[in-house]
Amino acid sequence: QLQLQESGPGLMKPSETLSLTCSVSGDSISSSTYYWGWIRQSPGKGLEWIATIYYNGKTYYNPSLESRLTISGDKSKNQISLELTSVTAADTAMYYCARHLGYCDGAGCYIWFDPWGQGTLVTVSS
């Protein structure tokens, strides 16, 4: 059974870089069948897709966050990671890792999410 487990710092200060890791068990991020990535949920902005990575290393980002984002995969550990630079209070959210079904191409991403990890809460506060 596929399981995704997120880990993160919990509490951060403004301007720091957020680093998140998603450990995947029950499936391989090296498979060409699925994409993998991140979604966040905050009281102010609701659910927001952040970033997606494919087994071949191709990455796709939410345009509104792209300049601050890096998503990567470690096939040896079967993990997905996310970095978000220069965080502010607006980045306070629950961050979820999820398997992405569908596909992405040059025109965009046609993806929905199943299943999701339990999430990791990130709070940005001075």
Added chain:
Amino acid sequence: EIVLTQSPGTLSLSPGDRATLSCRASQSVKINFLAWYQQKPGQAPRALIYGSYSRATGVPDRFSGSGSGTEFTLTINRLEPEDFAVYYCQQYGGSVTFGGGTKVEI
């Protein structure tokens, strides 16, 4: 960006009732790429419907999706106690956006 507006904000029903949730898109959703999710307190969202009407693995058949273009509906027949939750729609026709949710409460 396609904006999804869900209505009503809250739906007050009883077990055994039928729930009808609406998701309206600001422009036509490509290939009816519309998904629905259920979220219970303290839990991650769970996929229910994709492609407007296809049920995700393990989803009971009392959940059904319909619609096309800019108007989509999630119907829950014969509400069970475990169905009281918040429901979100998501479009994925080239970009990805979510609606603001509908809470189904007792």
